[in-house]
Amino acid sequence: MADQANTAEHGYELARRLFELRGDDLCVGGLPVRSIVSQTGSPVFIYDGSVMRTAYRRLSKVLEGFASIYYSAKANPAQAVIRLFLQEGAGIEIASLGEYRTAIAAGASPKQIIFAGPGKRRQELETVVPDGIDEIHVEGLDEIERLRSIGLPVRVSIRVNPVPTVQAGAMRMGGKPTAFGFDEEDLEAAIAAITAVPNIELVGIHVYGGTQILDASALLAQWRHSIDLAGRVARMIGRPLETIDLGGGLGIPYYSIDKPLDLDAVAAAVPELTGMLKADALLADTRVIVEPGRYLAGEAGLYVSEINAVKQSRGTRFVVMEGGMNHHLAASGNLGQVIKRNYPVVAPARMTATASGPVTLVGPLCTPLDTLARDALMPDLGVGDLVAVLQSGAYGATASPLNFLSHPHPAEVLVEDGQIKTISCDRAGKPAPTGEGMP
Numbered sequence: 001m002a003d004q005a006n007t008a009e010h011g012y013e014l015a016r017r018l019f020e021l022r023g024d025d026l027c028v029g030g031l032p033v034r035s036i037v038s039q040t041g042s043p044v045f046i047y048d049g050s051v052m053r054t055a056y057r058r059l060s061k062v063l064e065g066f067a068s069i070y071y072s073a074k075a076n077p078a079q080a081v082i083r084l085f086l087q088e089g090a091g092i093e094i095a096s097l098g099e100y101r102t103a104i105a106a107g108a109s110p111k112q113i114i115f116a117g118p119g120k121r122r123q124e125l126e127t128v129v130p131d132g133i134d135e136i137h138v139e140g141l142d143e144i145e146r147l148r149s150i151g152l153p154v155r156v157s158i159r160v161n162p163v164p165t166v167q168a169g170a171m172r173m174g175g176k177p178t179a180f181g182f183d184e185e186d187l188e189a190a191i192a193a194i195t196a197v198p199n200i201e202l203v204g205i206h207v208y209g210g211t212q213i214l215d216a217s218a219l220l221a222q223w224r225h226s227i228d229l230a231g232r233v234a235r236m237i238g239r240p241l242e243t244i245d246l247g248g249g250l251g252i253p254y255y256s257i258d259k260p261l262d263l264d265a266v267a268a269a270v271p272e273l274t275g276m277l278k279a280d281a282l283l284a285d286t287r288v289i290v291e292p293g294r295y296l297a298g299e300a301g302l303y304v305s306e307i308n309a310v311k312q313s314r315g316t317r318f319v320v321m322e323g324g325m326n327h328h329l330a331a332s333g334n335l336g337q338v339i340k341r342n343y344p345v346v347a348p349a350r351m352t353a354t355a356s357g358p359v360t361l362v363g364p365l366c367t368p369l370d371t372l373a374r375d376a377l378m379p380d381l382g383v384g385d386l387v388a389v390l391q392s393g394a395y396g397a398t399a400s401p402l403n404f405l406s407h408p409h410p411a412e413v414l415v416e417d418g419q420i421k422t423i424s425c426d427r428a429g430k431p432a433p434t435g436e437g438m439p
């Protein structure tokens with residue numbers, strides 16, 4: 001029970017830190033959640049633009065003089081979200097032609113875009129290379145061959161799967177056998193294959209170790225290792241590197257046991273990291289890139305659903321929402337989480353009500369996997385009440401099986417300065433709110 005109380009407290013604490021409370025109402029982007037839902041209908045992902053801008057500006061201050069930020073579009077590829085980060089000065093990291101097209105539609109120039117991902121198709125490369133995309137992050141020999149046969153000049157960075165000693169994060173993407181990049185042990189052969197192709201210019205390295213890193217010292221160890229690796233690559237090719245992409249992976253606190261990433265510790269290490277670059281003649285003018293997704297978008301989003309049914313089964317009170325893991329796979333614990341813990345949940349129109357007892361929040365799917373929170377302490381909720389899952393701005397709708405059971409898709413809205421901008425609203429029978437429409 002102590003754990004449940006912590007979970008509920010964590011949700012309310014986050015709601016107070018990130019958004020605004022007005023009486024019973026949680027307000028996002030200056031509007032009560034219930035009034036947003038009255039316009040969009042339920043379920044809906046609500047993103048607070050100013051929370052995204054704050055995250056960007058905080059990180060950008062920490063990295064000042066050391067690294068540029070590229071927003072990783074896979075975290076939340078909504079066009080209005082990409083546009084917001086472009087307005088803040090970010091570049092965009094993409095992983096597909098779909099994300100590329102959205103970034104271009106959001107106002108990015110190809111020169112502001114870098115492209116990573118283990119299975120880039122010929123058609124994708126045939127589109128982005130003639131457009132003059134800034135960098136392709138090559139991940140395998142097939143890609144090198146595709147770029148050779150396209151025959152146009154292209155700048156590439158080599159994605160390196162680092163040695164295991166520098167790994168961290170809730171989901172590791174390097175340091176073990178992976179489909180991502182070239183193993184650090186095989187670097188020489190990979191570089192030889194790239195530099196043998198006349199139309200390919202090797203300009204940098206890219207290392208992405210893992211996601212949801214909350215330990216600043218682990219993140220910094222990865223960054224130091226990548227800078228060291230960049231020096232080795234520069235020596236192998238005998239000339240300076242233009243870019244080092246240190247990846248993303250900066251985490252946010254989802255669970256009551258999570259401690260936020262210590263950005264002060266990161267800031268304190270920046271002079272040392274900059275010193276490492278300056279001390280190496282081949283890296284002294286190298287541009288460093290950090291490409292976070294979750295850190296920039298995650299805390300700004302809520303998933304809100306109306307309750308559709310409440311029932312009791314063998315001592316457990318089930319609250320059945322209009323949407324569940326079909327819209328928010330990560331909150332159900334089925335997006336790679338090893339231990340299923342509750343995302344922070346609140347009742348956004350009952351913020352002053354006291355908790356009445358533990359409930360299990362489930363979605364409408366015919367599977368017990370469709371559980372968004374277990375034994376969550378909530379006020380006494382009934383049909384028509386709202387539930388909000390916090391920390392839902394990254395890897396929400398975009399990482400969910402939206403078509404599973406053919407329920408309506410959720411709406412997605414960006415709210416800023418009291419204005420709702422629609423990102424998408426394709427649910428049958430529900431009019432889209434006014435504002436920015438679907439691209």
Ligand SMILES: Cc1ncc(COP(=O)(O)O)c(C=O)c1O
Binds near residue numbers: 074173210
């Ligand atoms: C290559 C690459 N860059 C950036 C990211 C974004 O990671 P995060 O959201 O953890 O910052 C990912 C996520 O999988 C990735 O694969």
